[in-house]
Amino acid sequence: MPKSAQKFARLLTEGVHRIRLREAKTIQIVQDELGYALGREGESAIEYWRKGHLPPYLADVEKLARIMIERGRLEREWLEQFLSSAGHPAPEALCEELFPLGRGNPRPVLTDDRPLLAEFNPFVVGPPIMHPRHFFGRDYELKRIFGLWRRFPLQNVAIIGLRRSGKTSLLHYLQKITTVPPDQLRPGQPRDWLPQPEHYRWIFVDFQDARMGRRESLLRYLLAGLNLPVPEPCNLERFMDVVSQRLRQPAIILLDEISAALASPELDEQFWGSLRSLGSNLTGGNLAFLLTAHQAPAELAEAQGKSSPFFNIFGHSFILGPLKETEARELIASSPRPFAPAEIEWILGQSKNWPCLLQALCHARLTALEYGEMSDAWQQEGLQQIAAYSYLLRNEIGD
Numbered sequence: 001m002p003k004s005a006q007k008f009a010r011l012l013t014e015g016v017h018r019i020r021l022r023e024a025k026t027i028q029i030v031q032d033e034l035g036y037a038l039g040r041e042g043e044s045a046i047e048y049w050r051k052g053h054l055p056p057y058l059a060d061v062e063k064l065a066r067i068m069i070e071r072g073r074l075e076r077e078w079l080e081q082f083l084s085s086a087g088h089p090a091p092e093a094l095c096e097e098l099f100p101l102g103r104g105n106p107r108p109v110l111t112d113d114r115p116l117l118a119e120f121n122p123f124v125v126g127p128p129i130m131h132p133r134h135f136f137g138r139d140y141e142l143k144r145i146f147g148l149w150r151r152f153p154l155q156n157v158a159i160i161g162l163r164r165s166g167k168t169s170l171l172h173y174l175q176k177i178t179t180v181p182p183d184q185l186r187p188g189q190p191r192d193w194l195p196q197p198e199h200y201r202w203i204f205v206d207f208q209d210a211r212m213g214r215r216e217s218l219l220r221y222l223l224a225g226l227n228l229p230v231p232e233p234c235n236l237e238r239f240m241d242v243v244s245q246r247l248r249q250p251a252i253i254l255l256d257e258i259s260a261a262l263a264s265p266e267l268d269e270q271f272w273g274s275l276r277s278l279g280s281n282l283t284g285g286n287l288a289f290l291l292t293a294h295q296a297p298a299e300l301a302e303a304q305g306k307s308s309p310f311f312n313i314f315g316h317s318f319i320l321g322p323l324k325e326t327e328a329r330e331l332i333a334s335s336p337r338p339f340a341p342a343e344i345e346w347i348l349g350q351s352k353n354w355p356c357l358l359q360a361l362c363h364a365r366l367t368a369l370e371y372g373e374m375s376d377a378w379q380q381e382g383l384q385q386i387a388a389y390s391y392l393l394r395n396e397i398g399d
Contacts, residue, residue, distance in 0.1 A: 003087035009052045011082045012064075016046070018072035037067055054086055058224030059201075061086045062094060069098050089221055090211060097130060122336055123363035125356075125385065129169035132177045133185055136334070137327030137355065138170055141318045145174065145290070146193035148316060149200075153285025154250055156313050159292045161320030164356045164389050167292040170320070171254045174290070175202040186334070201226055201251040208257050213264035215271060226251055240274055244282035251283075255291040262304040269308050272301075276310035289314075321395075322353035331358050337369045346379065354392045360385045 019030050031046040038045065038060055045055075055061050065082055068074055076099040083091035122134075129135045141159075148155040161167045178197035185191060194200060203225030211217045219239045223230045228246050231238040261267050279287045291314065293300055298311040323331070325348065332344055339347070343365060351357035364382035368375075 003054070004085045005052050005054045008054055008082065008085040009050050011078060011085060012046070013050050014078070015068040015072050015074055015082070016050070018074060019068065022072060034064065034067060038063060056229070057227050058086075058088060059227045061088060065094065066098065089217060089224075090209065093206070093209070100127070100130070121363070122334060123359045123366060125360045125363050128172060129166075130172055131184070132173055132180050132189070132191075134334075135169060135173045135177075136331040137323040138166070138173075138320075139324075139327070141170065141320070142174075142193065144316070144318070149250070149252065149288060150194060152250075154252065154288035155316060156279065156288050157290040158297055158314040158317040159290065159320060160295065160317055161292070162392060162395070163294060164354075164392065165320040166355045167320060168256055169355070171204060171256055171290070171292065174252075175204055175254060199249050201249060202254065203251070204254045204256065206256050207260035207264075213261065213267065215266040218267070222253065225253075236271060236274055240278065240282070243278055243287075247283050247286050250286050250288075252288050252290060255289060258291045258293045258297055259300050259304075262300055262306055269306055272306065272308035272310035276308065276313055280313060322351075322392075323355055323358070325353060328353040328355075328358055331355070332362055335362060335366050337366060339365055347382075350383065351386070352393050354389070357386045357389060357392065 016027060016030050016034070019025070020027055023030070034046050035044065040046075049055060055064070061083065065079055068082075069079060076095055079095055079098065080091055083094060088094070124134060145157055148157060159167050159170060177191050178194050178200070180191065182191065203222055205212055205218070205221070207213065212221065215236065216234055219234050219236065220230050223234070223239065223242060226243065226247060228242050231242060255261065275289070279289055291297055296317070297314060298307070301307050301311045322328075328348060328351070329344070332339060332347060339362075347358065347361045347365070351361055361382040364378045364385065368378035368381075
C-alpha cells in the first residue's frame, strides 16, 4: 500500500474514537493523552495528523500504533493499514510482535480488564521470548551489560552463543525491560537497570530480514529508530552527517545475527568502517552497538572477506551457556499448574538448564496436565521436541 496521509488520518480518527468508546472519555482527553505519551504538548499533534498530515518520524508512528492497539483493542488489519499508510518500511515485523497468534487471526476480545499478557502461553516453544515477563535468568549478563550503559561513553557488547541459546530473547529483553509497566512484570522482577531509561533509544535490527541486508533500507530504518530525519537521497555519506550532527541522546543499536549481515554484498567494509567511526569518534559517547553471533565477530568477518576495525571495538563479550539451576527452577515454577518434584528434577536433568529445552519440556508437561493426561507420555513428547537441539547438550554449534 502506498503512503497516504488521508488514509492515515482516517485510521487515526477511527482509533481515537475506539479508545473514546472503550474508556468513556472525550475526544479531547484521548488526544491529550496520546500526545503526551509521544512527548508532545497536549492534543495538537494528534489533531494535526487527523487533518491529513503524516508524522515526521517512524518512531512516533510505531509508538502511537502500540498505544492505540492496547487501549483501543484494534485489529491486526487496522494495524497493517495504519503502518502502511504512514510509509512504514517493515510493517509485518510490528504486526507479528503485537499479534503473535498469526496473520489473519483477530485479536481475542477480552471480556474483562485482564492484562494483555493473559493472551499468551506461559511457555514459549520456537519463537524468541518477546515480553519481559516470560524471560528468566541471565542475571550475570544483565548486570554487566547494563553497567556498561549507565555511564558515558556507552560501550559495545558481543553476545556469543550456540543456535537456540537465547541470544535473540536476550536482545528483546534488554530493549524492553527498563520501560515496561511494572504491572506487566513478575513480582520482584527488576527493571531499574538504567538512570532515566525513557531517554534511551533502542533499535533492534534483525539481519535475517532480507530488507536489512540492503544498505539504503537499513540506513532509513536506523534513522527512523533514532528519531532522526531521513535525507534524500539516503546514502551512507548523508546518513553519517545526520547521525554525527543530530544524535544527542543515548542510543543502542542491537544487531541480531551478524553472520547474515556479513553475507550481504551491500554491507561492505566501507559500511562497517563508517559505523565504527560513528560509535567511536562522532557521537560523543552516545552510541553503542550490541551484536549476536555464534563465534567471535572478528573471526566471522575475516571468514567472509570483510575484515573491518568495526569488529574489533567489541571489547566486552559474553558467552551464553545454560541457565543457573536457580534460574531454571524459577522458570519451571512459573507454570500456572505446579509440577511434581520428580517431574521438576526430570525436566532439569533432560534440559541441562538450557532455556529453550526447559520451555519445550515445561510446555509438554503443562499441556498434559491441562488435558488431564496422567501417563508419562508427555515425557516422550518432550524428548521428541528437543531432539533437534541435542547439540546444546553436547555444547556444540548446531547446523
